[in-house]
Amino acid sequence: MTLGPYAAFILGAYGIAALIVTAMVAWVMIDHRRQARALADLEARGVTRRSEQRTGDPRTGEVTP
Amino acid sequence: MPLIDLANPTRFLAFTSRFLPWLAAATVLVLAVGISLVASAPDDYQQGATVKIMFIHVPAAWLAMGCWTLMSIAALGTLVWRHPLADVAARAAAPLGAAFTAMCLITGMLWGRPMWGTYWVWDGRLTSVLVLFLMYLGVLALWRTVDDPSRAARATAVLTLVGAVNLPIIKFSVDWWSTLHQPASVLRLGGPTIHPSLLTPLLIMALGFLLLFITLHLAAMRNEIMRRRVRTMLMLQAEAAGR
Known part of the structure; x- marks a missing residue:
């Protein structure tokens, strides 16, 4: 495959596209890790949502006080 | 699982945990096939090898517009049915739409x-896509500005629906005004005008981009x-x- 006299423009376009895709994937993964850590931290401190307090654990039927 | 069950956030979370790895694998596979087809695609008789930029520029442009369309449908869900997942869908889509619009603008330049001999001209197509990019930044800024999430959801939903007026302007700008940009050559009434040797890799790359999105x-x-x-x-x- 030869890219001719405009190779820099073609490779530049693909490079920018790869950079943007990498940034989007990294953003989603880092954000997921951050939210999961925050949720785990709150649950470890015994904080639960109202819906969970009302219905309890759906697997055991146990109601959280 | 019936589709309606996905309207429940807890069930939606369970669904995404199960299907995301498969979707990610399918995305990588389709993009790998697409890139190998791009590498072996012939040069255009006029544009030479620069036609290879089309295989990322066009799917990015389609997604830039498709993402705002999705946000507009979600905006209706927020304003009419007040469904919490509608605002979640719009808010998650906006940064991705901004990224694909930026990709479209930069690869186009x-x-x-x-x-064309120039990176930029202030014609109808390029300017309306730049306006789309600024609108994405606008809704992202609005979400951050308003503290109350339900007020922010309604305000951004209205802005999104107003911004949807720009979508037909982008699509038909090449027909309405004099421009350096080529007219529609894939999504047109008379069928695609691109040779199958270039159309096939373009459609495979578009499918890969769609799966990625x-x-x-x-x-x-x-x-x-x-x-x-x-x-x-x-x-x-x-x-x-x-x-």
């Missing part, structure tokens, strides 16, 4: 310089649901501490 959007929606749960739990904790 890099294609324009060797073909669906994967990232579902993952970003999952993150947004988790962020709202964290916010709710922090408020409950503060409420309990205040008693």
